[in-house]
Amino acid sequence: MADKIKDAKIVFVVGGPGSGKGTQCEKIVAKYGYTHLSSGDLLRAEVASGSERGKQLQAIMQKGELVPLDTVLDMIKDAMIAKADVSKGYLIDGYPREVKQGEEFEKKIGAPALLLYVDAKAETMVQRLMKRGETSGRADDNEETIKKRLDLYYKATEPVIAYYEKRGIVRKINSELPVDEVFAIVVKAIDELK
Ligand SMILES: Nc1ncnc2c1ncn2[C@H]1C[C@H](O)[C@@H](COP(=O)(O)OP(=O)(O)O)O1
Numbered sequence: 001m002a003d004k005i006k007d008a009k010i011v012f013v014v015g016g017p018g019s020g021k022g023t024q025c026e027k028i029v030a031k032y033g034y035t036h037l038s039s040g041d042l043l044r045a046e047v048a049s050g051s052e053r054g055k056q057l058q059a060i061m062q063k064g065e066l067v068p069l070d071t072v073l074d075m076i077k078d079a080m081i082a083k084a085d086v087s088k089g090y091l092i093d094g095y096p097r098e099v100k101q102g103e104e105f106e107k108k109i110g111a112p113a114l115l116l117y118v119d120a121k122a123e124t125m126v127q128r129l130m131k132r133g134e135t136s137g138r139a140d141d142n143e144e145t146i147k148k149r150l151d152l153y154y155k156a157t158e159p160v161i162a163y164y165e166k167r168g169i170v171r172k173i174n175s176e177l178p179v180d181e182v183f184a185i186v187v188k189a190i191d192e193l194k
């Protein structure tokens with residue numbers, strides 16, 4: 001099973017909260033038929049199921065903290081295997097959140113072909129999240145948690161970008177631009193893969 005995954009392209013989509021990862025992933029799915037796996041969405045689905053594990057996860061996410069590494073990785077791997085027969089590629093959205101998560105992913109699943117670095121200014125991210133919070137129903141889209149998530153992003157996740165930059169697979173995407181202009185840059189990066 002894991003062998004099948006190895007043949008598909010793996011794209012890490014990394015960026016701060018509210019930078020526009022989900023928005024761009026949706027467009028990539030429509031154009032390229034990739035499988036979109038948002039670690040946050042997988043976790044929120046577990047919370048919504050009302051399971052005991054979900055309750056523990058919710059408490060962690062509400063504080064803006066990172067959930068245990070193995071939990072997220074197992075969920076991603078299961079979801080990848082479930083799509084292995086039909087998937088042309090995988091968008092791993094919101095993961096790795098820290099360098100260690102990237103290392104574990106590569107040990108258990110495979111190496112990414114590309115890292116899309118969705119880059120927006122902190123003020124932009126805060127504005128977008130506050131707006132999204134009006135309708136998202138997400139427990140972490142509030143001012144206090146947003147600040148913690150941003151701090152953690154700069155501390156834990158930015159080193160991930162530096163780590164993969166050394167391998168030459170990082171493409172920086174200016175996500176301050178309007179959605180379609182951002183996507184035009186994304187398309188160039190993905191087309192390079194072929
Ligand atoms: N380029 C862009 N210009 C303006 N708004 C954008 C944008 N990209 C995303 N948004 C909006 C859509 C959402 O309401 C909010 C957060 O986007 P998102 O895709 O949910 O971010 P993420 O998945 O990185 O947390 O910002």
Ligand SMILES: [Mg+2]
Nearest residue numbers: 021022038040
């Ligand atoms: Mg998202």
